[in-house]
Amino acid sequence: MPTSWALAAGVGTVLLAVLASVLLGVQHLAPPAVLHALLGDGSDPQTAAIVAARVDRTVIGLVVGAAVALSGVVLQGLTRNPIAEPGILGLNSGAALAVVLGIRFLGLGTVGGYVVAAIVGTVVVALLVQSLTALAPRAAAPVSMALAGAAVMALAQSLIGAVLVTDRASFDSFRFWQVGSVAGRDAGQVLEILPVLLLGAVLALSSGPTLDAVALGDDLARGLGQRVLLHRGLAAAGAVLLAAGATALAGPIAFIGLVVPHVARALVGVGHRRLLLLSALLGPAFVVLADVVGRLVAPPSEVQVGIVCAVLGAPMLVLVVRRVRGV
Template sequence: MARTRSPTAGPLVRNHALALPCSLALFSLFVLLSLRCGSLEIDNATAWNALFDYDDRIQGQIVVRELRVPRTLLGAVAGACLAVAGAITQGVTRNPLGAPGILGVNTGASFAIVTAIFVGGFVSPEGYVWFSFIGAAGAAVLVYAVASVGPGGATPVKLALAGVVITALLGAWTTSLLLLDQETLDQARFWLAGSIAGRGTDEIALLWPIIVTALISAMALGRQVNLLSMGEDVAAGLGQRVNSVRAISAAVVVALAGGAVAIAGPVAFIGLAIPHMVRALVGPDYRWIILYSLVLGPCLLLGADVVGRVVVRPSELQVGIVTAAIGAPFLIYLVRFTKLAEL
């Protein structure tokens, strides 16, 4: 019989003074792997010199400096945003399968990008950033508005149902536009697969004020998410303004997930998996879950990107394809070996 860890068991990590530096060391390892691995293998010395003693006559240093450093930075930022957004989503909605996609963020961004290409022919990365961010925010607002109709406001169940409906609707419209125009499909399909390849840091330069503000806000929300994760009645009884906290949390999730989608495209699984992994390590306290998600989210995305680079060398798989391949067995594990009703 399969053995499972009881959801009431204590956290594996009790000494955060040791665990947090170990997490940062793991993050550093994945950064190094991201700089080294690919169609051209780079040794440690070349990677180090590319960062601190750059010589533009050496091919390996050019590859690291011009291609892999921006790619690693994009992956780290997107992974952190998705993981933190997923942690807050699961806590606020009390849904163990909660992820930013529950608010329609990924589908909204995809719809906005495809519509912009279909109608106006926008193909620049800067245009992708703003259209994807606006689409993500618009979809989340629409989901929240639909869920707010009726008594009780935007309850977790109504948010999930509204998210399913809006996601299906926007997904159908997106598919229709892609089928209507081959040129739109050709221009959008690489972004729709989710990828951090071949991009510079212009996206981060545009979005960093929003992303930094949202990450700081997420860290400050830890205690409020703890209360809300225990149930609305408990939170209200302890003096929390439930609707206000839920609205602020939704805004933070949209900012983080919208920024991540603008940077890397609709990458799945990160926002679902990392909070579960972190919760198994540190327990149910969202102050720690959010902090460790911030550190470990980039590890998973960078690791998936490295796998995509090396498994089909000299070609590569987009990171969104790799994370989707990982996501299916992880979902089976969640359903089979854990009690999803308990967070």
């Protein structure tokens, strides 16, 4: 598909997702009532509150989706591993563990504080997973990295559970955040971590040439004039900042960074400049639509967006792993 058409389709998908997110929910609202609430022209207070909550979760879903999708593209490019993704590699769980520990023992209570803790947790887990992968045979690196990430993720989740069980207040406050959710958040929280997300996005979006060169191998990349270590470090920093910011904002949401890059790659090919741009559009649409599905699938209750993304993303992981084994 031509890049311009793919980008136009991505923009259209985002707009449809936003429209569905504002109009649909457990509480049925007629479109005119939603429009009046958005315009603020004296609509019913309850309707206005419902619409405001939908707008907040839509904004957060857009931000989180873009951040995790871009992080997934960069991680897959840097590792040359088709199943690399913040959730599968345990980065989200490491960030969540660091946030929970910060809340329990350091008294963190702001999104800005969560980001600092999440960055530390993400970096530690990334180094640990990379070290474990290095111990495995090189031919088995893709699956070994996924297994190392799964092991670290299981350990982090166990530690999170242990901390929350011993602290009832923390458990009550973060049981929904722990599985990944855009509900109950204030869109104003995005402003607290906007510098981190913007820096991560700039580093990720500018890493296209580096990722294209790395795909050819480090030796050839050096021959093309790339300062491989520096550019790899900058791209990795962008992926870490995006994953940490998204986790601090909405909790650990997995599989977005796996599914979106593969869908985008099927549409525009392997060039990372185009891949990054399209993923930055498809990621938000995926998260927002998953949130809408979670609202509608089991009324009057809601299914958290992290659970919906896992249900939709797990089959993609199986397909990608089978393809890697076939190659």
